[in-house]
Amino acid sequence: MTPSSSSPSVDLAPRAAADGRWSPRLVLLLIALAWPTQLLAAGGILGANATASVAQTFHTTQVVWFGLTLTLVSTLLTPFVIKLGDQYGKKRVMLAMMALGTLGEALAAVAGSFWLVLAGRAIAGFYGPFGALSFAAIRDLFPPRLVKQASGITGSSVGLVAIGSPFLAGWLVDNWGYRGVLWFLAAATAVAFVLVALLVPETPRYVSGSGFDWLGGLVLGSGLTSVVYAVGQGQSWGWSDTRTLGWLAAGAVALTAFFFVERSSDHPILDLGVLSRRPVALALTAGGLAQTVAFTMPGLAILLALYPHIPGVSAGLGWTAHHNAVVSVSWNVVMFGTGLLISRCLRTFDARKVWWAGLLVMAAGYTLVGFYHGGELELILTSCVANVGAGVVVATAPALVVGVVSRDEQGLGSGMLNMLISLFGAIFTAGAYAILTSDSTVVEDTAFYQDNGYSWIFWFGAMVTLVALLLSLFIPTLRDPVEEDAAGADADGQGMRPAPVPVAGLAPAPTTPSNAATTG
Missing domain, CATH: 1.10.287 (Helix Hairpins)
Structure with a gap:
């Protein structure tokens, strides 16, 4: 058994009996955590579609900051969010993040100047690291037998978001411009605040009374x-x-x-001892690389779909945004359905083997997309293969983290995975654009990309996926949350577990068989 971190607190949120059954309360809890988590993905799609409207409204050449400001603030704050969640409870930190996110998007929506819009987006960036806490909260709040399944459903629901977000973005931008997008994000974040406030109990605190x-x-x-x-x-x-x-x-x-x-x-903000353990380093690196491909490739594929088809100049398909949204429903449904199926299989199958299979399928799929992407049918068939693998990847990645860290290290693991996805995503996107630019035609200061460039960005995604697979082969057998909690309960019954450290203003919970498994 891995030793607990310095001082697990009283158990503020006893979990349901570990019988592996879903109850209405657990379903509502999952919705309350999944909604704000996937709002991050929806916000990325909506924000990308609103960028052109922002540029035209404020006549600025610096519109890249509309998205980049939020990303930079989110990256800067992630290590603080990880530590604060362990020190003060994840629910409190999540509520503060969502309140600031709502305020920031509303400020950007009413702003009369571009720089005030950026100020609002910077405040909204406080909401960006939410995923670093949500998956860790699932580990804290769900019965051990449902942890991997709940994490898989939350991760794979990004496919469902990808189905509706392009249509929603078109409707909002066409009718209300970028302000419609920002008001929607503010309202949706406010709804997320209410869901978490009403349905999510406070999580245990794994650090109390320590410095920062x-x-x-x-x-x-x-x-x-x-x-x-x-x-x-x-x-x-x-x-x-x-x-x-x-x-x-x-x-x-x-x-x-x-x-x-x-x-x-x-009082280090990150436990480097945990991150230096070989299983943790391998799982985080492989998980970050693979999810970067799964999340980034669809956005790059939009370039292929929306750029014009001009023989000898541009090899895009020349679709409208609406047509692309309609066609992309097919592979996004495949991704979501695969993720739901896999999240259930994780209860009985070795997550490593499922992960390996998903990486192989995703690499094969993007290899095929590189060869065959010249029309609707080709792109649908090859992208569906790739998204079968992507669905497996996004559903299984949380299980990898669960399997290499102890329960009280879950926040650190999830937070580091989020930081790596942001870092790898920036590098991957820059590499993809460098590939496209190397085989492009410039007309009136506008770069148009050739077919060879499009092929190579898909093959680039396949190669990065294979690197993740190679690293994953060295991940040792994963621990099971059920076995870990059972071992913790046994140790507690034998007097082997450290006594909880009371938090100021809270009475210590009695150590009984019903709550001993959830104290860290």
Whole structure:
């Protein structure tokens, strides 16, 4: 049994009996956690569709900041969110994040200048790291036998979001412009706040009465943010530009300094001992790479669909946004359905073997898309193969994290996975655009991409997936939440578990068989 972190708190949220059965309360709890988690994915799609309207409204050439501001703030705050969730309870932190997200989107919606819009988006970025807490909360609140299934359903529901979001985005932008998108996001985040406030109990606190490593959080967050910013701007600045190299160097220096800061800190913001364990490092890296492909490739495929078809100039399909949304329903339904099926299979099958199979199918699918993407039927068939694999990947990735960390380390594992997805996503996107640009035609200062470039970005996705598969082969046997909780209960019954540390203002919960398994 892995030792608990420093001081697990009283159990504020006893879980239901570990019989593996769904109840109405658990279904509502899953909805309350899945809604705000998948709102992040919906917000990305809606925001991308609103970008052109923002640029035209404010006549700005800096519209890239409309999305980049939110990403940078989210990256900077993620390490703080991980620690605060363990120290004060995940529910409290989630509510604060959603309140700020609602306020930020509303401010951006009413803003009369572009820079005020960016200020609102920066505040909304506080909501960005929500996924770092939601999957950890599932580990805390669900019966052990349902943890992997609930995590899989939450992860795979991104396919359901991808089905409706393009249609919703078109309706909002066509009728109300970018303000319609921002008001919708503000309202949806407010609904998420109500769901969590009413349906989600507070989670155990795994750190109480300890200090907070503000310096370590700032150094780590600023280092990651510098790298993401440099990679995001590198394509427009040029990779040899002093600005790109300067931001990359600043990020590298900050990340190097972080390791020295954490070694000297009495209360490190991230437990480097946990992250340096081989199973954890392999699972997080492989999970980050594979999910980056699963989440990023559909957005890059939109370029193929929407760019015009001009023989000898542009090899796009020339579809309208509405036509692309209609066609993409097929593979998004496949992704969602596969994820639901796999989330149920995770209760009985080895998650590693399911994960390996999903990576193989996703790599094969994107290889096929690279060869066959010249029309509706070809793209539907090959993308459905790729999204069978993607559905497996997004449903199984949370189970990988659950299987390599203990319950009190779940917040750290989920948070690091989110940070890696952001970092890998920026690098992957920059690499894909570099591939497209290498085989493009420039007409009136506009780059149009050739078919060879489109093929290679899909093959690039397949190669990254194979790298994730290679790393995954070295992940050892995963632990099972059921067995871990049973072992914890046995240890507690024998007097082997440390006594809970009371939190100020709360009476210690009695240690009984009904709650011993949930104290960390």
